[in-house]
Amino acid sequence: MNFEILDKSTITEARRGVLTTAHGILQTPFFMPIATKGAVKTLSSVDMEKLNAQILLSNTYHLYLRPGMKVIESYKGLHNFMNWQKPILTDSGGYQVFSLSKMRKISEEGVEFQSHIDGSKHLLTPELSMRIQQILGSDIVMAFDECTPPNYDETLLDLSIMRTIRWANRCKEYFEKNLSLSNNINALLFGINQGGIDEERRKMHAIELKKIDFDGYAIGGLSVGEPFQDACRIVDVLNKVLPEDKPRYFMGGAKPHELVAYVKRGVDMLDCVIPTRNARHGLMYRFLHDDLNRDDFYETIHVTNEKFSKDQSLLLQKRGVIKTVFDEELERYSLGYIRHLFSVNEMLAYRLVTLINIRFYLELMQRIREGITNKSL
């Protein structure tokens, strides 16, 4: 068993545990900062170690196109390439093929697409997605799926989710048969649940996935534009269907209070570009209250706003339940200075606010884990 539940909330479905991977043991629930192209934007892997990030998420689609698998193979995997020896989860490439590529044509075989960089044509199949992720040496490999958009009609949705099941089977088969050729022979393989915001389809899909028997289950196709309440409802439903003894991963898109809501519904793993992408637009997160059950436990600060130009209050105002080596640095700079750096496009601004926001998300996860143990969440 690579997943063990240590604590369960008595008031919600939240659970605290440990997930063992080839590159280390992860405390769940955890948040994965996104290193799309082999680096968390503006930060180095040494920085991520110093922030005590447990795991990074990298994108198959981007790394397949650049630097390409020959380069990654020459390094014997992504861990060596980016010099990060803690766990890495890679997505399947499916989501980016649908959201970024110029042209895409879905068939039973896979998805034909054109690179958003040079227009070159590629065919991404379940087997190729597995092969790429095995070359990357990922610790948690994601099955190849179609992330269905919220406005899909029922026929398209049914065709898609049935195909995703067939693809999931092909992934599992290829993954196991070729594990010995992988750069990470102890990798875990996760299946991805789809079904839009329809409860019955989600349940049926989850039951089919369970039959394939994955190391963990992801909830895909949410945070794609549907109301937050719908996402919560689907997670609630899946909480009852997905195997309790396997980790559950809510894919993509979670503001801080949403993240708390999903954990309360039994989610163990989360990722999101919000802390890093928003940082580069000058949006900072800061704790307001210790009680995570309040939706207003945090505030967002738009530091580019002119009202901060003479604001000498500090970037990091009070240390919470975690401590990082960056704290001293983050406690030195004022909002006025950061506001100036944004106004003159100094890259330092992006870096400092990225540090602040990732630190916030990691502290939030630590507070969540402690909250589960303390029975306050």
Added chain:
Amino acid sequence: MNFEILDKSTITEARRGVLTTAHGILQTPFFMPIATKGAVKTLSSVDMEKLNAQILLSNTYHLYLRPGMKVIESYKGLHNFMNWQKPILTDSGGYQVFSLSKMRKISEEGVEFQSHIDGSKHLLTPELSMRIQQILGSDIVMAFDECTPPNYDETLLDLSIMRTIRWANRCKEYFEKNLSLSNNINALLFGINQGGIDEERRKMHAIELKKIDFDGYAIGGLSVGEPFQDACRIVDVLNKVLPEDKPRYFMGGAKPHELVAYVKRGVDMLDCVIPTRNARHGLMYRFLHDDLNRDDFYETIHVTNEKFSKDQSLLLQKRGVIKTVFDEELERYSLGYIRHLFSVNEMLAYRLVTLINIRFYLELMQRIREGITNKSL
């Protein structure tokens, strides 16, 4: 006396000493990394401390326009604003007015110019330049001058350098009269020598400047397109004319071997955008030989070149005479990884190569200082 010479080379005109400023004692010769807008591009002031940079150079023109003097005044100076409590040298704004602004009209009073940002009109005078630098709280204030271009005809050159003398007098007068209102009452004031590449004009100008009696003397108007040999010739001439007991600052533009050449001609202070600007274009410096008397003591590496895509050799290959807390980080990443980061425009690439290049320049200065003491330079 705020300047003291400790060692003199027996084979060249190089000298080693200490310069005392309001924010600390500087080991000369020293190099000033450029924090144009209040930050060395991609790096924080904490990073600069960790690199053991002794002093930073900031630009009056840029800071005057953004964030503007009201903001800086509210922080009681640039040191607090950027949280850097070691020495700062500020330029006079003259060079940028001539190189960046849209329109400029020189009169005896000063230079009228239009902001390159919003087109707003400003009149920069010797008095305003002093006032701005006193608000910035600079440790080394530069007199307001015109940096003459290499193609100026003799009439324009004469008119310009005579005006620069009159402006220097006005700077000195304003500076002293208003020192009590400054954010740095122990600031030093440096005069700037001009005269193109004409030896007699340079000498005459230096003699006139000496009469005004500055705390140090800068050599301006070089590294503006003239042949390197001409710059060396002028520095040689000034070495005999400028007071020996005052620091000499070669302004702007020095590749590593040029920097050694100027030090050998009696220069104590240098600055240059090369290490930071080139870093952002993927050009790295690396030592090849310990003997700085060889012009090929270093190499430049264009890390964006495709030939590095699988190169697993490390960014920092061997530690030299200095040690920084970044060394471990810089020794971890390979050229192939950095090349990838450049190819996908990850800001991390700019940061890591900037660290490498500033580290190189600071190590070069340490080698130079040791070379003077060891009588090898």
